[in-house]
Amino acid sequence: MLRRALIAATVLCAPVVAWADEMVTHFTLDNGMEVVVVEDHRAPVVQHMVWYRAGSADEPAGTSGVAHFLEHLLFKATDTLESGEFSRVVSANGGQDNAFTSYDYTAYFQRVAADRLDLMMQMEADRMRNIRLTEDDILTERQVILEERNQRTENNPRALFGEQLNASQYLNHRYGVPIIGWKHEMERLDMDDVLAFYEAHYAPNNAILVVSGDVTPEEVRTLAEQHYGVIPANPDIQPRARSEEPPQNAERRVIFHDPRVSTEYVSRSYIAPERNPGDQEKAAALRILAELLGGGTTSYLTEKLQFEEQIAIYTGAFYSGTSLDETTFDVVIVPQPGIALEDAEAALDRVLAQFIEDGVDTEAMDRIKMQVRASEIYARDNVDGIANRYGRAMTSGLTVEDVQVWPDLLQAVTEEDVIEAARAVLRPEGSVTGYLMKAAEVSQ
Amino acid sequence: MKHVVAFLVAAFVAFPAWAEVDIQEVTSPGGLKAWLVEEPSIPFVALEIQFQGGASLDVPGKRGSTILMTSLLEEGAGELDARAFARRGEELAASFGFDASDDNISVTARFLTETQDEAIELLRAALQEPRFDDDAIERVRRQLLTNIRSDETDPRALARRAFDAAAYGDHPYATSPDGTEDSVSALTRDDLVTAHHNAFARDRVVIGAAGNIDAETLGRVIDAVLGDLPESGAPMPTQAEVSITGGIEVVPFDTPQSVAIFGHAGVERDHPDFFAAYLLNQVLGAGGFESRLTQEVRVKRGLTYGVYSYLSPKDYAATYQGSVSSANDRIAEAVDVIRDEWSKIAENGVTEEELNAAKLYLTGAYPLRFDGNSNIAGILVGMQAQGLPIDYIATRNDKVNAVTLEEANAVAKWLYQPDNLRFVVVGTPEGLETTASN
Numbered sequence: 001m002l003r004r005a006l007i008a009a010t011v012l013c014a015p016v017v018a019w020a021d022e023m024v025t026h027f028t029l030d031n032g033m034e035v036v037v038v039e040d041h042r043a044p045v046v047q048h049m050v051w052y053r054a055g056s057a058d059e060p061a062g063t064s065g066v067a068h069f070l071e072h073l074l075f076k077a078t079d080t081l082e083s084g085e086f087s088r089v090v091s092a093n094g095g096q097d098n099a100f101t102s103y104d105y106t107a108y109f110q111r112v113a114a115d116r117l118d119l120m121m122q123m124e125a126d127r128m129r130n131i132r133l134t135e136d137d138i139l140t141e142r143q144v145i146l147e148e149r150n151q152r153t154e155n156n157p158r159a160l161f162g163e164q165l166n167a168s169q170y171l172n173h174r175y176g177v178p179i180i181g182w183k184h185e186m187e188r189l190d191m192d193d194v195l196a197f198y199e200a201h202y203a204p205n206n207a208i209l210v211v212s213g214d215v216t217p218e219e220v221r222t223l224a225e226q227h228y229g230v231i232p233a234n235p236d237i238q239p240r241a242r243s244e245e246p247p248q249n250a251e252r253r254v255i256f257h258d259p260r261v262s263t264e265y266v267s268r269s270y271i272a273p274e275r276n277p278g279d280q281e282k283a284a285a286l287r288i289l290a291e292l293l294g295g296g297t298t299s300y301l302t303e304k305l306q307f308e309e310q311i312a313i314y315t316g317a318f319y320s321g322t323s324l325d326e327t328t329f330d331v332v333i334v335p336q337p338g339i340a341l342e343d344a345e346a347a348l349d350r351v352l353a354q355f356i357e358d359g360v361d362t363e364a365m366d367r368i369k370m371q372v373r374a375s376e377i378y379a380r381d382n383v384d385g386i387a388n389r390y391g392r393a394m395t396s397g398l399t400v401e402d403v404q405v406w407p408d409l410l411q412a413v414t415e416e417d418v419i420e421a422a423r424a425v426l427r428p429e430g431s432v433t434g435y436l437m438k439a440a441e442v443s444q
Numbered sequence: 445m446k447h448v449v450a451f452l453v454a455a456f457v458a459f460p461a462w463a464e465v466d467i468q469e470v471t472s473p474g475g476l477k478a479w480l481v482e483e484p485s486i487p488f489v490a491l492e493i494q495f496q497g498g499a500s501l502d503v504p505g506k507r508g509s510t511i512l513m514t515s516l517l518e519e520g521a522g523e524l525d526a527r528a529f530a531r532r533g534e535e536l537a538a539s540f541g542f543d544a545s546d547d548n549i550s551v552t553a554r555f556l557t558e559t560q561d562e563a564i565e566l567l568r569a570a571l572q573e574p575r576f577d578d579d580a581i582e583r584v585r586r587q588l589l590t591n592i593r594s595d596e597t598d599p600r601a602l603a604r605r606a607f608d609a610a611a612y613g614d615h616p617y618a619t620s621p622d623g624t625e626d627s628v629s630a631l632t633r634d635d636l637v638t639a640h641h642n643a644f645a646r647d648r649v650v651i652g653a654a655g656n657i658d659a660e661t662l663g664r665v666i667d668a669v670l671g672d673l674p675e676s677g678a679p680m681p682t683q684a685e686v687s688i689t690g691g692i693e694v695v696p697f698d699t700p701q702s703v704a705i706f707g708h709a710g711v712e713r714d715h716p717d718f719f720a721a722y723l724l725n726q727v728l729g730a731g732g733f734e735s736r737l738t739q740e741v742r743v744k745r746g747l748t749y750g751v752y753s754y755l756s757p758k759d760y761a762a763t764y765q766g767s768v769s770s771a772n773d774r775i776a777e778a779v780d781v782i783r784d785e786w787s788k789i790a791e792n793g794v795t796e797e798e799l800n801a802a803k804l805y806l807t808g809a810y811p812l813r814f815d816g817n818s819n820i821a822g823i824l825v826g827m828q829a830q831g832l833p834i835d836y837i838a839t840r841n842d843k844v845n846a847v848t849l850e851e852a853n854a855v856a857k858w859l860y861q862p863d864n865l866r867f868v869v870v871g872t873p874e875g876l877e878t879t880a881s882n
Contacts, residue, residue, distance in 0.1 A: 042483065043815040075733065084743065087733040092801055094808010096732075111812055143746030150701035151749050151769050155599060213815070260699060262593045297530035306583065307527060313586055336586060367534040374537030374556055380486045381816045 023386070025217035026400045029224060031233040032205030036390045036400065037220045038212040040383035046213035047384045048120045049109040050128070051391040053208075054201035056181075057103040057174035057242060057324070063193045065181020068101040069145055070194050074108065075099075076137045078130040083137065086123055093119065103175055104324045105395035111384070114214040118223055125227040128202050138191050146187065149180050157258035158436065161267070165434045168252045169269050169328060172243045203234035208394050212387035245271065245326050251428040259439035263313075265334040266345045271430040274323040275406075277399050283321035284409040285421035286329055291368045292360060292418060293317035293352075294331060298367070301331070304351045311339055311347050324396045329425050341435045356422050360415035372410045465814050467824065467834055472663035474671040478651035479824040479834065480662050483817055487558065489655035490821040493551040493670070494829055496648040499544050499621030500681040500760065503642070506635050507616075508623020512581075512588055513639040514544040519580040522569035526580050529566070538563035540570060546617055547759040548829065549643055554818065557656050560665075568669045571644060576636050585628060592622050599703040599870040606695050606868040607688075607705045607765070610880070615684030617761055642678035646670065652824025654817040684761035686710075690863050691880030692779070695870040702775040702871030706782065707765030708864040713757040713830055720847045720855040721755060721764075726802035727794045728785065729753030729766055734801065736789070740781050741768060747778040764859065776875035779867055790860035793853030807841040 025037040056067045077083040090097040095112030110120045153159040163178050170176030180186070209228060211220050248271050275283040294301045294317025301315035314334040321327060331352070335344035379386055393403045470478045499510040518533075518540060519526040533540065536559040541552035551571070555563035595601035605620060612618035622628070649670060653662050686709040711721045729737035729752055741751045753766030770778040794802075814820055814837075827836055869876055 040815075042485065043811070045812045045815045084733055084739075088801075091732050091734055091805045092808075094805055094810075094812065096809065096812075113808060113811065140744070140746040144742055144749055147701070147747070147770060147774075148749035150771055154700040155703070155769070260597045262597045263590050296534075298527060298534060303527070310583075313590055334590070363531075367531065370537050371534055377486060377488055377556060378554060381488070381490070381818055383815075 023380070023383075024390070024400070024404070027217070027221065029204065029229045031229060031231060033224070033228050034208045034394065035220060035224055036208065036210045036387070036394070037215065037217045038210070038383050038387050038390070039214075039216065040212065040380075041214050044114045044214050045111065046114045046117050046211060046215050047109060047111045047387055048117055048124065049107055049210040049387060049391055050124050051105050051107040051208045051210060051395050052201055053104075053206050053240065053395050054106055054197070055102050055104045055395075056177065056179040058201065058240060059174065059177075059197065060193075062185060063189060063197075064177045065145065065179075065186040066189055066193045066197050067106055068180055069142070069186070069189050070197050071099045071101045071106050071108075072141050072145060073133055073137060073194060074127050074131060076141075077132045077134075078126050079132060080126060080130070081123065086127065089119070089123065095120070101179055103179060105392065107391055107395075117211065117215060117219075121223050121227040125231060128204065128207070128228075129231060131198065133191060133194065135191065138189075138194065142186070142189060145180070146183070149183060149186065152180065153178070154183075157256070157260045160258065161254075161256040161434060161436045164254050164256055165267060165269060165432050168254050168432045169271065171246060171248065173245050173325060174242060175325065175327075201237070203237055204228055204231045205233040206237045208391060210387045210391045212383045240324065242325060248430040252432045254432060254434040255437065256434065257437045257440045261436055261438045263334060264341055264435070264437050265332060266341050266348065267330065267332045267434040267436065268345075268348070269328040269330045269432050270425050270427065272319065272327055272329040272425045274325065274327045275321045275393075275396070275398060275402065277397060277402055280321075280402060280406060280409050281413075281417070282421060282424075284406070285413050285417040286319045286425060287321055287410060288365070288368060288413045289418050289421050290317045290319040290329065291371075292364055293355065295368070298364065300355050300364075301333070301348070301351060304354070305333065305347060309347065311335060311344060315348075322392050322396050322398070341437070345433065352422075352426055356419055356426070360418050362415065365415060365418075369411055372407060376407050465820065465837055467837075468659055469834055470659045470662050470666075472667045472671070474667040476646065476649070476651065476666050476670055478653060478662060478666050479828060480652075480657070480659055481654040481817075481820050481824065482656075482658060483654055483820075484656045486817070487656050488554060488556050488817070489560065489653060489657045490817040491553040491555075491665070492652045492821040492825040493553070494650050494825045495549045495551075495643055495645075496547065496650070496759070496829065497643055497678065497680055498546055498548040500546055500616040501639070501642045501678050502616060502621070502623075503635070503638060506627065506631060506639070507619060508588065508621070508628040509631055509635045509639040510549070510643060511544045511621050511623070512585060512628065512631060513574075513576075513636045513643070514542045514549055515584050515588065516576055516580055516636065517542045517570045517574050519584060520575040520577050521566075522573045522575075524569070525575070525577060526583075529570070532566055536563050536566065538566065540567055542570070544621065546621055550825075552818075552822075560657075564665050564668050571669060572672055574640065576633050578633065581633060581636065585631070588622060588628055589625060592620075592625055592628065595620070595622070597697075599697055599699055599701075602695055602697060603703050603705040603767075603868050603870045606693060606870070607707065607866070610693065610866060610868070611686055611688040611707070611763055612684045612761060613687045615761065616681065617684050617758065641674075645674050645677035647676045648680075649673075650825050650828040652821045652828065654820040654824070681760050684758075686761050686763055688763075688864065688866050689880060690861075690865050692867045692869060692876055692878060693880045694873060694876055694878045695868065696872065697870050699871055700771060701769050702772050702869050702873045703767070703769045704775065704779065704867050704869045705765060705767050706779075706865055706867045707756075707763050708861050708866060710755050710757060710762040710764035711859060712762045715762075717851070717855045718757075719843050720852045721859055723799060723802045723806065723844065723847055724789065724794060724852055724856055724859060725753055725755055725764075726806060727798045728789055732805070736785050737766070737782060740785060741778050745777070745781065747774050747781070751778070751782070772872050773874045775869060775871065775873045779869070779876065783862060783865065786860050786865055787862040789856055790862055793856045794849075796849050799847075799849055799852055803845055803847075806844050810841055
């Protein structure tokens with residue numbers, strides 16, 4: 001029996017190991033800049049990305065939004081490029097470029113024909129150290145990020161609700177502050193805030209180069225040494241030190257009313273451990289738990305609350321785990337019209353408790369592991385997706401090895417691991433329960 | 445200086461060799477045609493199937509029936525009820541997406557070579573033997589009604605609804621394919637069976653596949669999935685008349701940022717001047733920082749996070765549209781700037797430099813689309829749906845490059861109609877009032 005089980009496990013894992021080994025190369029330049037190359041020679045395209053280990057959770061207090069504001073301003077002038085010239089050159093080469101900011105990282109990327117990689121690196125290396133901003137840039141682009149906040153958040157009651165939930169979840173950590181920033185702090189961001197963040201974080205020894213597509217590791221190494229290798233390491237780059245969460249000992253509730261809400265729902269988040277280098281087993285169990293509980297039509301919450309009791313229109317459970325510091329495990333229930341949020345919440349709690357009592361359905365577990373294995377095959381069709389996976393992980397404290405072993409760790413999760421993870425994380429004292437509601441009724 | 449040189453060199457160097465996009469035309473034993481790109485390096489297949497007609501085939505009074513029917517395809521088929529169907533898909537690690545829009549129903553399938561036969565059987569059942577069980581109908585109907593209600597307090601959806609109502613007269617395009625609360629509440633199982641019968645037929649299907657499959661196997665697969673469908677369905681929709689007039693229409697809605705959709709009549713995909721129009725739009729307002737609209741509205745004035753324009757050539761009506769969102773006290777200025785740009789390009793056209801930059805971008809970006817089986821399968825279907833020849837990919841950039849400045853600027857004179865430009869603005873905009881009449 002044991003022998004058969006071992007063989008099955010090996011076969012299951014085989015394709016995962018194969019692609020990881022054959023497609024991905026990792027090395028470090030002399031100045032400390034890490035490089036990841038993900039090869040795919042099917043089309044003459046490359047994606048060139050630089051990821052900085054600096055995101056909104058690295059901002060000094062009082063300057064929320066500055067990481068994202070700086071991201072916008074990197075498209076302005078440098079010593080050698082006019083304002084806007086960066087994107088103009090990318091475009092003239094048939095390429096597309098953009099950037100994004102999160103709690104733990106800021107990343108810049110271009111997708112271009114493979115033979116334009118040299119030019120992309122030249123320009124990206126330039127703006128790592130040489131931006132030249134004007135007061136007018138600050139004033140105008142600050143209006144743009146405020147309109148971005150309007151578009152993403154102020155115009156969207158679900159986003160406003162999400163901000164309040166997050167702020168309540170984190171008692172002492174910057175993950176409680178929105179990535180785009182609080183509006184009142186964004187309005188005050190100035191040149192000094194921006195340049196201080198740039199100087200503190202933008203350096204080769206705080207960055208990861210991720211190139212994917214039709215390129216060899218040797219080509220990337222040669223170009224990277226030429227363009228990035230000549231930038232001196234910044235000896236003042238500090239280890240990322242963030243205020244830590246204290247033990248969370250109190251159940252919290254957030255009631256948010258907005259007349260623009262048409263569908264009321266209950267959202268619950270629990271403080272949860274993240275993936276850590278060499279220590280990802282708990283996170284792997286939580287990832288499988290999220291799939292089992294709320295990953296789709298066959299999941300436990302959907303089965304109980306949508307099909308059997310018919311209380312919910314929608315249920316879901318979410319956990320990613322790729323995060324530098326403590327993250328959350330989230331569940332949501334959208335009740336049917338006519339069902340009160342209190343009743344939906346009670347049903348949700350009852351079903352979560354029932355799940356822990358019932359234990360894991362073996363067939364459901366097998367289906368999820370089959371899906372995990374297949375997703376590694378499908379992932380090879382989207383090499384940029386694999387590149388993103390590395391960038392995100394490596395700016396969240398993980399190593400290349402951690403990324404490569406992750407699918408195997410998911411396969412190794414047992415039914416007992418899942419229940420243990422559920423017991424450890426689904427604690428009321430570590431949770432925030434939110435009600436998104438229509439406008440409060442005005443009594444006549 | 446260095447960078448200027450780099451730019452010039454880049455500008456005049458020819459683009460590199462194409463990805464090998466070797467398209468085979470496959471005719472199945474049962475007589476169905478498909479386009480195939482064989483790519484054996486990853487053991488899976490991306491299969492894209494599109495049925496022309498889509499939600500515009502809704503029977504009058506039954507708005508929403510095609511969308512609801514399509515959403516129910518994965519909610520039970522053949523021997524399997526909704527939950528058993530979902531479990532089966534997970535066991536096979538196959539994924540099927542069913543999506544209805546104005547002009548078509550698209551089926552996006554992805555399956556592993558190792559479970560190909562079983563996945564094909566599941567897909568066949570979904571398309572040909574959907575159960576439309578009563579409990580599934582009620583469950584999915586409630587989800588659709590939730591979406592419809594959400595749209596009633598979503599500024600972007602409200603803008604879309606008002607614009608389409610003004611643009612498309614009494615054509616189905618004028619109303620949301622989701623239907624209304626009343627129309628969806630009244631749909632019966634028979635209505636769904638009718639919608640299914642109307643939509644799925646051999647005379648309106650186009651098929652694209654890319655991945656680890658050869659022509660012979662693909663022929664067998666498409667016969668298995670589609671072979672038993674009837675030869676014909678409902679008559680195709682008729683042409684819409686684009687009836688929109690110029691002016692501003694304010695839709696009052698209490699939210700901090702106004703959302704605007706603007707536009708007027710456009711140009712059909714098969715119009716001889718389509719490429720000239722496409723290049724003009726690249727200069728005016730397509731994505732990217734260099735467009736005139738982004739430069740004027742965002743970069744210089746900071747009035748928005750995003751402003752875009754795009755040609756919208758639907759199968760039965762062509763429009764030219766755009767969108768912008770700005771705080772309520774700044775949207776009036778954004779509207780003014782966009783109107784000015786519309787007038788400027790109509791009067792003066794574009795410069796040689798702008799046209800060349802647009803050509804460089806469009807011809808350089810085109811080969812970058814063909815990266816991955818899923819993308820390629822989608823492109824193969826798009827080409828067939830538009831009636832393009834199988835060798836189109838190799839000739840497309842020549843068509844872009846052939847447009848001269850004189851041609852482009854002649855097209856600009858009739859394409860841009862500042863007097864007919866309608867702005868639908870949802871919000872509480874300061875300094876804007878309704879001037880348009882429907």
